[in-house]
Amino acid sequence: MLTSGRADTGDPERVNKKRRQQAILEIVAAQPVASQEELRQLLDDRGFAVTQSTLSRDLRELRLARIPTPLGARYASPDAPGDDHRTALEDVLPQFFASADGVGELLVLKTIPGGAQPIAEAIDAQALPEVLGTIAGENTILVICRSATARDRLERKLERVARTGA
Numbered sequence: 001m002l003t004s005g006r007a008d009t010g011d012p013e014r015v016n017k018k019r020r021q022q023a024i025l026e027i028v029a030a031q032p033v034a035s036q037e038e039l040r041q042l043l044d045d046r047g048f049a050v051t052q053s054t055l056s057r058d059l060r061e062l063r064l065a066r067i068p069t070p071l072g073a074r075y076a077s078p079d080a081p082g083d084d085h086r087t088a089l090e091d092v093l094p095q096f097f098a099s100a101d102g103v104g105e106l107l108v109l110k111t112i113p114g115g116a117q118p119i120a121e122a123i124d125a126q127a128l129p130e131v132l133g134t135i136a137g138e139n140t141i142l143v144i145c146r147s148a149t150a151r152d153r154l155e156r157k158l159e160r161v162a163r164t165g166a
Helices: 012-030 036-045 052-061 088-096 116-126 148-164
Strands: 065-067 074-076 097-103 106-111 131-136 140-145
Touching (some): 012 036, 012 052, 012 074, 065 088, 065 116, 088 097, 088 116, 088 148, 097 148, 106 116, 106 148, 116 131, 116 140
Antiparallel strands (some): 065 074, 097 106, 131 140
16 A cells, blocks of 8 residues: 655545635634524635535534623633633633533533523533533433432532532
8 A cells, every 4th residue: 555645634624624624713713603503604705605504513622602792702621721721610600601410420500592502511620529420412411420429519619609609
């Protein structure tokens, strides 16, 4: 098998995905992007026709989430350094959180539509000692805690952060 040493050789779908994801990173770094539809349109302007499901997958793989900024909500990396010491959880929880309820080791968080993924990513990034893991849908997160006591402690903490942002 003969290969050329060029980086762009290989599977055309993989090459296109890499270029598309690079374009996504460039777009969100250059300007505020508030919605997937706005991002889809900006990608289309650059010649990348993409479906909503492909765009959602790209955003997840790139670990981009909608976070609040002085310019309004925009896509950014929850791990990106901010202007202050606030964590991603302190940024997204007040914006997206609706309610919490639990039983035993299980905590169910309700969010506004589209808010579950950013909150779950932020909880996972915090590596909270109470949390074994999260599973997120569109507006619901299942948080599996280490114990019922840990769930109670986490529920109080998340409700406080959602109210006060700290």
